[in-house]
Amino acid sequence: MIVRITALCVAVAMICAALRLQRPELATALSLAGGLAAVLLLLTEAGGLTEWVAAFQALMPRDRDIAAIVLKGAGIAVLSEMGEQLCADAGERALAGRIALAARVAMLGLCAPLIGELTGLIGGALG
Numbered sequence: 001m002i003v004r005i006t007a008l009c010v011a012v013a014m015i016c017a018a019l020r021l022q023r024p025e026l027a028t029a030l031s032l033a034g035g036l037a038a039v040l041l042l043l044t045e046a047g048g049l050t051e052w053v054a055a056f057q058a059l060m061p062r063d064r065d066i067a068a069i070v071l072k073g074a075g076i077a078v079l080s081e082m083g084e085q086l087c088a089d090a091g092e093r094a095l096a097g098r099i100a101l102a103a104r105v106a107m108l109g110l111c112a113p114l115i116g117e118l119t120g121l122i123g124g125a126l127g
Contacts, residue, residue, distance in 0.1 A: 028090055056071070
C-alpha cells in the first residue's frame with residue numbers, strides 16, 4: 001500500500017514540477033488531484049481499520065464515552081491534517097492555519113467533559 005501511494009505521489013510531484021514553469025494553475029490542480037487520489041487509495045486499503053475500532057471499543061465496555069471521544073479526536077486529527085496539507089499545497093497557508101486552529105478548538109471542546117470529570121475526581125480525592 002505505502003509503496004503505491006509513494007510512487008503515485010512522487011510521479012505527480014515530478015509532473016507538477018515540470019508543469020509549474022509553464023502552467024502553474026494546472027500544476028496546482030494536478031497536485032490536489034494526486035493528493036486526493038492518494039487519500040482514496042489509502043481509504044480503500046485501510047479496511048482492517050474498522051476491525052481495530054471494534055476491538056478498541058470492546059476493550060472499554062464500561063467507558064464507551066471515553067472510547068467515543070478518543071475515536072472522534074483521532075478523526076478530527078486525520079481530517080484536519082488532510083485539509084491543512086491540501087490548503088498548503090494550493091498555496092493557501094492562511095486557510096491551513098485556520099483549519100489547524102479549528103481542529104484545536106474542536107479537540108478542546110471534545111475533551112472538556114473529560115477535563116471537568118477529572119477535575120471533580122481530583123477535587124474529591126483531595127477534599
